[in-house]
Structure formats: C-alpha cells, structure tokens
Amino acid sequence: MTTQNKQLVQRALAELIGEGGVAAVEPLLSDDFRHHRPDGLIRDKTEWLNDVGNALDPLKDMKVDILHILSDADHVVLHTHRHLPDDGPSIAVVDIIRLADNRITEAWELLEPLAEADAHLTWWDR
Template structure:
C-alpha cells in the first residue's frame, strides 16, 4: 500500500474504534499479529478490543479529535486530542502505527495531559 493508503487505513481504524465505539469492526484492520507498545494494553486483536471496551467503560463519552496525520512508507503518525469527558482539556496523544500487507501490525504512543496553564501562548495542537 502507498503511504496515503496507509494513512487512510489508520484514520478509519482509529475513528471506528474510539469515536464510533466499534472496536470489533475496527479490529479487522489489524494483522494476524499486532504488537502493542503501550504498557497498559495487551498485544493482539482481542487485547485491543478488550482495551477499547475497558477505556470506553471508564469514560463512555470519550472522543478522539485527530488533529493531524503524517505517513511515510509503512509508518503513520497521528497527533490527537483525547477527551475522556465533554469539556475537559484532554490529553495530547502522539501515536505511531506500522502497517504491513494492508494491516496495522504495530503501535506505539506517547500521552501527555493538556495543562490548564502554560508558560507560553502556544497550544499543544
């Protein structure tokens, strides 16, 4: 797949899993092996599905606002604002996804809470 196709795949997957709350349907985009580098989430499609259900169970109004996505070769990077409940400042999330054979096979993320006060006038997005 091209970098553009990989980017479209990741964006559709992320939207379907988190904003639409349909991780079982999104999991069809995962490879037969799915390596997860987030220490709070298990490997594999079943682990991903369980993690999303757990997270949405804790925060039923969760919403992921994807601000930008960049793709190069088999890698896609997304930069998002994850809101656990309406009106919160949320968390800045940078995700790195690896795609192989038209499937998402690996994921890394870095998460940082958006503070109420900043030392500058720039946003995190």
C-alpha cells in the same frame, strides 16, 4: 501507499470511537499485532482489544481532534487531542503505527495530559 495507510488509520480511529468499537477495528489489525506502551508493556492483539473494549464504554462521549497525520512508507504518525467526557482531562496523544499487508501490525502510543504539559517541560530549564 502512504495515502492508503493514512486512510486506514483514520478509519480505524473513527470505527474505534464510533459505533463499531473494537469489533470493527479487529479485522484491521494483523494477527501478530503488537501495542507498545511507554512503560515497556507490550500487548498482543487479543490483550489490546480486550483492554480497549473495557475502556470504551466510559469513554463513549470522548471527542478526538486530529491535529496531524503524517505518513512515510509503512508508518503513520497520528497526533491528536482527546477530550475525555464528564469534564475529564484533555490529553495529547501521539500514535506511531506500522502497517503491513494493508493491516495495522504495530502501534506505539504516547500520552500526556495537557494540564501537565508545562510541568513536564521543566527539564529544559536546567
């Protein structure tokens, strides 16, 4: 099951940033899908698809490098570097995705601009 879950997550990412966009990803999400942001905001399926759909056009030339994809039971963890178009910043992203019944049912997303990573590690120096 873990290989199947990883393949589903990879397919969803490829569809989302490829030609399919949100229309291709929508059937891969459960009806009760929830997206959790670091600031505590939780969006349902309709809200998330709408937000991502609005962001995709300016990001159509974004390049995504998958650095790690790990799977355990019903969770997949995806670590990527996303390079935004037009000399935009490069961003490290960790997505934690829970699957149920062969659909993505929950996702947590953590983002950090790579240029700011060193500054965010200063708490180690205390």
